[in-house]
Amino acid sequence: MAVPIPFSDPSWLMGLPSAHFNDSHRKWHAAIRPFIQKHLIERSIEWDKSETLPEHVFADFAAANMLIPALPAPLPVAWLKRLGVHELLGGLKVEEFDYLHSLIFADEMARAGVAGPSASLTTGMAFGVPPILKFGSRQLQERFLPDLLLARKRSCIAITESDAGSDVAGITTTAVKSSDGKHYIVNGTKKWITNGIWADYSSMAVRTGPPGSGAAGLSMLVVPLKGYPGVTMRRLKVGGQVSAGTTFIELDEVRVPVKNLIGEEGMGMRYVMTNFNHERLSIAVGVTRQARVALSAAFEYVMKREAFGRPLMDQPVVRHRLAKAGALLESQWAWVEQFAFQMTRMAKDDADRELGGLTGLLKAQAGIVLRECADTAVILFGGNGYTRSGQGELVEMIYREVPGARIPGGSEDVLLDLAVRQLVKLFQAKTKALDQSPRI
CATH class of the missing domain: 1.10.540.10 (Acyl-CoA dehydrogenase/oxidase, N-terminal domain)
Incomplete structure (x- = not known):
């Protein structure tokens, strides 16, 4: 072995x-x-x-x-x-x-x-x-x-639009009830929808409230996609994750049965944000593994690659780069493990409340760690790390996927801010509850 x-x-x-x-x-x-x-x-x-x-x-x-x-x-x-x-x-x-x-x-x-x-x-x-x-x-x-x-049918999540990504409350795709009240008539577009091109159905965020209603006007519907009247889909060419089926969806007078409403009208923002917790944790796990693949590939490469008559690993600057990236990587993985363990010990509602903001921070940090590890790998691979074939092709592919880790599921800067705002909100709520508790 x-x-x-x-x-x-x-x-x-x-x-x-x-x-x-x-x-x-x-x-x-x-x-x-x-x-x-x-x-x-x-x-x-x-x-x-x-x-x-x-x-x-x-x-x-x-x-x-x-x-x-x-x-x-x-x-x-x-x-x-x-x-x-x-x-x-x-x-x-x-x-x-x-x-x-x-x-x-x-x-x-x-x-x-x-x-x-x-x-x-x-x-x-x-x-x-x-x-x-x-x-x-x-x-x-x-x-x-x-x-x-049972995966006899495929689905996707359809939230993002051209002008509404991390700003979920800015969604403009509308769902207006038909005159007989039996259908929602859906109009608008969805963009950067992973798997959309292959999906039979989407869990889609739509605006059922009037313009300007913000988060309170959002709902979620199960919207049929593949082959459904009024739905047009096309693949988008993106820099990384090219096999994930990133899709642009156009919805033109799409008639969706009212019984396809998920939960209640006007509750869409809550449903979307709750769903984000699992999405962000899943992204953080996968992205941390990508960082691991990049860094371990670099470690293996510099053990055998020679320059100036000796292996690259003999160069202090090389070891320093590996050490810095490795410390970030293993710290991130320890946090990921901690999160998963806490989820096994907490009720769903408690985890959503206590860990929601931190989940955003965990996902944002995963992208930061991947950037450092991918950058380290490319630098240590040199020209091979910048070439789409040969010894460094995987490192080059991972490097192109760094933005795809830092943007989807909530853009990095938005999540860093969200995490702190959520922590402040939670602190204030607990403080208020403590102040209002009966004194003995």
Whole structure:
């Protein structure tokens, strides 16, 4: 067995003790790594360069119920058992799946180093299905969840517009009830929608309130996409994650049944922001793994690359670069692990309240760490790191994906500000509650 390259795996996978992971987590990891390696990682770079995964890849993951782990923990146990899914790969019972199992899944799915292949498989299940699970009526769930949970149909989350990204309250896509009250007539556009081009349905944020109603005028609908009258979709060419199916969606007089409303009218902003917590944590896990792939590749390269008659690793400046990036990487991973562990110990409402702002900070920091690790790797690879082939092609691909880590799911600067504002708000609420508590 080969000795692992430093920084190539989290410490708990490098033989060191862990306070977080138990036998169930280790068994889960041992079961899914070979599956993901065989069905995704081995050809991820090839598929990302061709910009689309073959259709059979999604089918292979669906057949093995290997898209279900992209859902937030705990899983919808009652629904899954009703659909005949009692266990996941390796015999993990669906009721035993926790956020550390979710962390392991997200980390393994990102192990190729490029985000597109994994995103093309999991984004719909991870972010499109949860609003229906959490807030949809029973009839809405009955109509959509069987096909979505078993991946017979594909979904996406459709929030962002050309002029409304991190500013969710600025959404202008309208949904106005028809004269007979049976349909919403949806008009507008959605942009940078991951997986949209392949999706049968979207969980879409729309404006049901009047212009100027801001966050209070937002709602969420399940909007049919692929082949639906009035819906036009086209792929967008983006700098990274090129196989993830980034899509521009035009909606022209699209008639959506009123019964496709998710939850209540006017509650869309709350639903979107709650959904962001799982999205941002998932992004943080995957991005941290990308940073790990870049840095460990650089570490391996400078061990064998010679310059001025000796290996690059003999140069103090090289070791200094690796040390700085490595400290950031392992600190970030420790925070990610801490988050996942806390999620296993907290009720959903408590976690949303206590960790919501910090989740944004965690996601923003992941992008900052990836930037440092990718930059370090490119510099140490030299010309090879700037070339789209050969020894440094993966490092070059990861470097192009840095903006895709810092912008989607909430832009970095917005999340840094949001995190502090949320912490202030939480502090003030707790202080007020304490001041109003009866004195003894």
